[in-house]
Amino acid sequence: MHFRKATENDIPSIVTLLADDELGSTRESIEDCVVNDYVEAFAEMEAQSGNQLILAIDDQSVVGCLQLTLIPGLARRGMKRAQIEGVRVDRRYRSQGVGQALFEHAISIAKDEGAGLVQLTTDKQRADAHRFYERLGFTASHEGMKLLF
Known part of the structure; x- marks a missing residue:
C-alpha cells in the first residue's frame, strides 16, 4: 500500500467510497448528472493552497481516502490547524490498518507543514x-455544530 494525492481521474473511485455506507449513500451519487459537481469541487480544492485529497492505494486500486486542509489562523498565537474530512476505507480493507496508516500519513504532512493540531468532525451516528x-489519540474536546443550506 502507498499514498498519493488524488487527481481528477480518481473522482469516481473517491465518490464510490464516500457513498459506500448508510449515511454516505444518502448524500452522494455517481450518476452522470452530478459528476460535474464533483469535478468542479475538486478543481476548487486543487486551486486552494493547503487543501488535498489523500488516497491509500493497494494494487492500483483506491482503498481509502481523506481530505486534509491546512488552516492558518490567529487563535492560539497564530497556530496553523489541519482539518481532516471525508474519511473512508473500502469495506473490504477495514480493520487491516489502512485507516491508521492513512491518518499517520496525513498527520505527518500536517506536522511537516507546521500545523500545531489536527481536528476533525464525525457524525454522531x-x-x-x-x-x-x-x-x-483524538479526544472529543469540543461540540461541533453545522448549519446546512
Whole structure:
C-alpha cells in the first residue's frame, strides 16, 4: 500500500467510497448528472493552497481516502490547524490498518507543514469511527455544530 494525492481521474473511485455506507449513500451519487459537481469541487480544492485529497492505494486500486486542509489562523498565537474530512476505507480493507496508516500519513504532512493540531468532525451516528479516532489519540474536546443550506 502507498499514498498519493488524488487527481481528477480518481473522482469516481473517491465518490464510490464516500457513498459506500448508510449515511454516505444518502448524500452522494455517481450518476452522470452530478459528476460535474464533483469535478468542479475538486478543481476548487486543487486551486486552494493547503487543501488535498489523500488516497491509500493497494494494487492500483483506491482503498481509502481523506481530505486534509491546512488552516492558518490567529487563535492560539497564530497556530496553523489541519482539518481532516471525508474519511473512508473500502469495506473490504477495514480493520487491516489502512485507516491508521492513512491518518499517520496525513498527520505527518500536517506536522511537516507546521500545523500545531489536527481536528476533525464525525457524525454522531458513527460509533465505530469514534472508537477508531480515540484509538489514534483524538479526544472529543469540543461540540461541533453545522448549519446546512
